[in-house]
Amino acid sequence: MVKIGDSLNPIRFERISGESVVVTSLAGEWSVVSASEFERLVAGTPVDFDLRRELVAKQILRSGNDLFDQHMLATKMAFRYRNIAAMCGLHIFVVTLRCEHSCHYCQVSRRTSNRTEFDMGSDVAVAAIDRVFESPSDSLKIEFQGGEPLLNFDLIEFVVRQATSRAHSEGRRVDFVIASNLALLDDRIIEFAREFNVYFSTSLDGPQDLHNKARPRPGGDSYERAVAGIARIQHELGRDRVSALMTTGTESLKQGKSIIDLYVSLGLREIFLRQMSPFGFAARRGRYRRSGGAKWIYFYLGGLDYIIELNRSGNQLAELTAASYLRKMLRNDIGGYVDLMSPTGAGLATLVYNYDGDVYMSDEGRMLREMGDKSFCLGDVRAKSFSQLLSDPTLQRAVSDSFTWSSTSCHRCAFEPFCGADPVYHQATQSRFAGYKPISDFCGRTKAIVPELMRRYREDAFCHDLFESWADL
Amino acid sequence: MIPLVGEILQYPDSVDLSGLWRVTRERGEERWLERGSRVNSPRLALIDWDAQDVDSQFVRVGRELKHLEDDDVIAFSADLKRVSVLWRNKSSANTILLTERCDNYCVMCSQPPKDADDSYLLSQAKDLVSTLKAVKAEFPIIGITGGEPTLYGQGFVDLLSQIARDLPEFEVHVLSNGRRFADTAFCESMKHVITDRLVIGIPIYGSIAEDHDEVVGAKGAFFETVIGIHNLVEMGALVEIRVVLQRALVGRLGGIADFVSRNLPGTIQVALMGLELMGFARSNFEKVWVDPLDYASELVAATRHLAANGCNPRIYNHQLCVLAPEIRQYAVSSISDWKREFDVVCSECAVTNECGGFFTSSTRGISTGITPLSSMTDRGSVPVDLLSRTTTKLSEPSRPSRRLTVTSMPHSS
Numbered sequence: 001m002v003k004i005g006d007s008l009n010p011i012r013f014e015r016i017s018g019e020s021v022v023v024t025s026l027a028g029e030w031s032v033v034s035a036s037e038f039e040r041l042v043a044g045t046p047v048d049f050d051l052r053r054e055l056v057a058k059q060i061l062r063s064g065n066d067l068f069d070q071h072m073l074a075t076k077m078a079f080r081y082r083n084i085a086a087m088c089g090l091h092i093f094v095v096t097l098r099c100e101h102s103c104h105y106c107q108v109s110r111r112t113s114n115r116t117e118f119d120m121g122s123d124v125a126v127a128a129i130d131r132v133f134e135s136p137s138d139s140l141k142i143e144f145q146g147g148e149p150l151l152n153f154d155l156i157e158f159v160v161r162q163a164t165s166r167a168h169s170e171g172r173r174v175d176f177v178i179a180s181n182l183a184l185l186d187d188r189i190i191e192f193a194r195e196f197n198v199y200f201s202t203s204l205d206g207p208q209d210l211h212n213k214a215r216p217r218p219g220g221d222s223y224e225r226a227v228a229g230i231a232r233i234q235h236e237l238g239r240d241r242v243s244a245l246m247t248t249g250t251e252s253l254k255q256g257k258s259i260i261d262l263y264v265s266l267g268l269r270e271i272f273l274r275q276m277s278p279f280g281f282a283a284r285r286g287r288y289r290r291s292g293g294a295k296w297i298y299f300y301l302g303g304l305d306y307i308i309e310l311n312r313s314g315n316q317l318a319e320l321t322a323a324s325y326l327r328k329m330l331r332n333d334i335g336g337y338v339d340l341m342s343p344t345g346a347g348l349a350t351l352v353y354n355y356d357g358d359v360y361m362s363d364e365g366r367m368l369r370e371m372g373d374k375s376f377c378l379g380d381v382r383a384k385s386f387s388q389l390l391s392d393p394t395l396q397r398a399v400s401d402s403f404t405w406s407s408t409s410c411h412r413c414a415f416e417p418f419c420g421a422d423p424v425y426h427q428a429t430q431s432r433f434a435g436y437k438p439i440s441d442f443c444g445r446t447k448a449i450v451p452e453l454m455r456r457y458r459e460d461a462f463c464h465d466l467f468e469s470w471a472d473l
Numbered sequence: 474m475i476p477l478v479g480e481i482l483q484y485p486d487s488v489d490l491s492g493l494w495r496v497t498r499e500r501g502e503e504r505w506l507e508r509g510s511r512v513n514s515p516r517l518a519l520i521d522w523d524a525q526d527v528d529s530q531f532v533r534v535g536r537e538l539k540h541l542e543d544d545d546v547i548a549f550s551a552d553l554k555r556v557s558v559l560w561r562n563k564s565s566a567n568t569i570l571l572t573e574r575c576d577n578y579c580v581m582c583s584q585p586p587k588d589a590d591d592s593y594l595l596s597q598a599k600d601l602v603s604t605l606k607a608v609k610a611e612f613p614i615i616g617i618t619g620g621e622p623t624l625y626g627q628g629f630v631d632l633l634s635q636i637a638r639d640l641p642e643f644e645v646h647v648l649s650n651g652r653r654f655a656d657t658a659f660c661e662s663m664k665h666v667i668t669d670r671l672v673i674g675i676p677i678y679g680s681i682a683e684d685h686d687e688v689v690g691a692k693g694a695f696f697e698t699v700i701g702i703h704n705l706v707e708m709g710a711l712v713e714i715r716v717v718l719q720r721a722l723v724g725r726l727g728g729i730a731d732f733v734s735r736n737l738p739g740t741i742q743v744a745l746m747g748l749e750l751m752g753f754a755r756s757n758f759e760k761v762w763v764d765p766l767d768y769a770s771e772l773v774a775a776t777r778h779l780a781a782n783g784c785n786p787r788i789y790n791h792q793l794c795v796l797a798p799e800i801r802q803y804a805v806s807s808i809s810d811w812k813r814e815f816d817v818v819c820s821e822c823a824v825t826n827e828c829g830g831f832f833t834s835s836t837r838g839i840s841t842g843i844t845p846l847s848s849m850t851d852r853g854s855v856p857v858d859l860l861s862r863t864t865t866k867l868s869e870p871s872r873p874s875r876r877l878t879v880t881s882m883p884h885s886s
Contacts, residue, residue: 056680
């Protein structure tokens with residue numbers, strides 16, 4: 001009869017190849033053991049002394065002092081979740097839904113650019129600033145989203161000035177980011193960004209043809225404008241002041257290398273190989289499915305290896321999907337990426353103030369709203385305080401329902417500590433917060449990527465050091 | 474080598490020499506001894522072995538104490554044969570030995586434990602603190618070591634309180650095995666002495682109990698030490714982890730670095746220390762000594778891992794020529810001035826100013842890799858295959874920062 005070894009603490013495990021099994025402790029530490037060693041562990045028979053030392057040190061095997069093991073696991077668990085109560089630092093202002101682009105995969109359901117009823121008014125902005133400063137976080141960040149936020153630049157100016165003086169008088173720190181396609185970047189915006197230390201985050205899907213097809217605008221020059229904008233910010237404000245991210249469409253799948261080469265040639269030091277999200281127009285036209293699942297994983301892993309080789313030959317380029325996982329794999333930390341947190345970062349780590357005053361638990365939450373699903377709406381920013389928003393039953397239900405420790409199949413997954421809850425994704429794809437994980441692309445992505453990261457980290461000394469540096473981005 | 478103990482050649486019979494005496498120098502000429510903390514006490518001339526007798530009452534000391542200077546503090550032994558130097562005002566490495574008793578029995582202990590009652594050392598330490606109130610300290614830093622200082626319990630806490638009250642500008646560095654701090658009631662009693670000027674250095678010799686307990690010769694020590702560190706960190710104390718590198722440890726240094734980075738969060742730095750060949754380290758030489766060249770790659774990997782995890786590694790008691798260039802930035806020239814020396818070949822080295830040199834006690838245990846370096850990037854004797862394997866830069870040594878930043882996309886902040 002097979003018995004679970006007397007010497008084991010509670011563990012989770014997963015076969016990651018024919019010959020190896022990853023074993024994860026309750027506190028998120030992991031070891032990779034051979035299948036035969038794993039058999040011995042489970043049977044309770046002695047294992048190699050060095051392996052035993054490693055597993056005892058991680059509280060996977062019992063040390064002989066159960067109180068000590070409990071103390072260690074509890075302490076590390078407490079440390080892992082240490083900042084959760086004071087986390088909500090990211091505040092997204094949707095200053096307009098208008099956009100001069102007409103991207104097929106638009107995830108936010110943009111409106112045409114001459115209809116000002118889709119702009120945020122100053123009454124909403126004033127109330128939202130109050131909510132920002134009611135939050136307990138010591139690193140506040142305000143991110144301007146759209147539509148194309150530069151179409152309502154007057155309001156951005158207003159918010160930045162107000163928040164800056166408020167932060168100054170309260171002795172706090174606030175950072176600003178504008179998520180823009182940069183097509184409308186001009187002298188006034190640059191000078192303002194210089195004065196108030198504003199950062200830019202932009203979209204760059206790949207080479208000219210690919211980018212311009214995916215992101216049509218009048219004149220068909222989205223790529224030219226984005227590239228010129230990036231260069232201008234790098235040159236006039238500094239290289240670290242602009243970052244770019246790409247969205248994988250069906251056309252991108254075969255062009256991984258040229259997309260990555262473009263980022264290197266533009267002097268960008270980070271790239272975010274990102275699967276399209278099932279929101280807005282992306283969901284409506286089935287585009288999400290055509291570039292997702294196994295196709296995207298294949299695209300991603302090829303891209304990751306290419307980026308590693310670029311680093312090996314002296315280029316400095318970090319990949320941010322990997323970085324988000326690695327932070328959670330290599331550090332005792334739940335990470336800083338909202339989508340990859342459990343309990344979910346939506347609501348707990350970020351709030352979104354929509355142009356019309358509605359508050360959402362995440363950017364994707366308001367994208368769902370534009371599709372008619374108000375699951376993540378917490379009410380009007382002018383009517384509720386920060387603590388009322390955070391204690392809203394909607395938020396609490398989304399947080400507790402999706403929490404992976406108590407979510408079926410996540411609770412026994414060896415990769416749970418490295419993954420996230422993402423109730424918004426699962427609401428969008430399955431109309432439930434937790435989601436049925438065997439059919440979830442979100443789950444599939446973690447299960448495919450994490451073992452690949454583990455393998456490279458363990459087998460390749462260069463990757464080991466490179467990944468250590470990515471974990472701290 | 475500056476001797477901290479010397480001979481008494483002549484002393485006045487009529488004067489009670491007990492207690493502490495402070496050296497003063499008048500008009501840059503004669504040295505005098507004054508009672509540590511008492512006002513209007515008799516004073517004695519302090520004269521060298523070869524000086525002529527003087528008119529006033531005097532103490533004549535051996536040539537090894539020629540270095541005694543203004544504001545140094547000394548004590549006479551009970552049999553009036555020896556002088557101990559308790560404070561050298563020009564030194565930044567003054568240390569109080571609080572007891573020779575210890576509840577660990579480390580295989581490489583440089584100060585082997587004795588079981589006799591030596592609580593006079595605690596009284597003497599308290600006297601020294603009172604005496605130092607009258608001294609303008611050049612380096613307001615004091616170490617407290619043992620044995621195990623916390624064996625005094627409340628007496629140890631009282632000493633720290635007295636330092637905090639009488640010498641508020643002093644930095645205090647305590648060396649302890651940490652076991653006593655597992656007692657939460659004891660920790661609680663320390664609460665009022667925890668400041669950002671108090672650092673407690675505690676050794677870790679393994680990632681599991683068997684390994685650590687074997688090195689420290691005490692079963693159950695590991696559990697107490699680790700929980701003690703957690704208790705201190707939780708109270709806001711500054712804790713430094715110390716790992717003395719020795720034969721049994723170097724093969725599992727990676728595991729120790731991994732354990733420390735995961736399990737001891739909030740500690741301020743990790744000191745990776747070369748052996749000081751004194752006491753048991755000398756008598757157990759074959760068992761504990763290992764040439765730093767033989768663990769050069771393990772040391773690089775552990776240092777990298779600790780640095781990458783924000784654990785602020787520091788390398789002590791290693792000569793720069795036996796460290797891979799990429800980790801020399803973590804080396805601290807730490808050997809106390811009174812026991813630091815250099816080898817003959819070092820006269821040709823360009824970086825001795827940055828180097829810690831050798832313990833004076835080193836007669837054996839000199840690495841075969843000692844060689845003059847032309848610069849900080851000269852690899853010396855360190856094998857080529859250890860040299861930097863990636864272009865990734867190690868972070869600069871710094872206080873650990875564990876700030877959590879939240880982003881909607883994972884770009885750096």
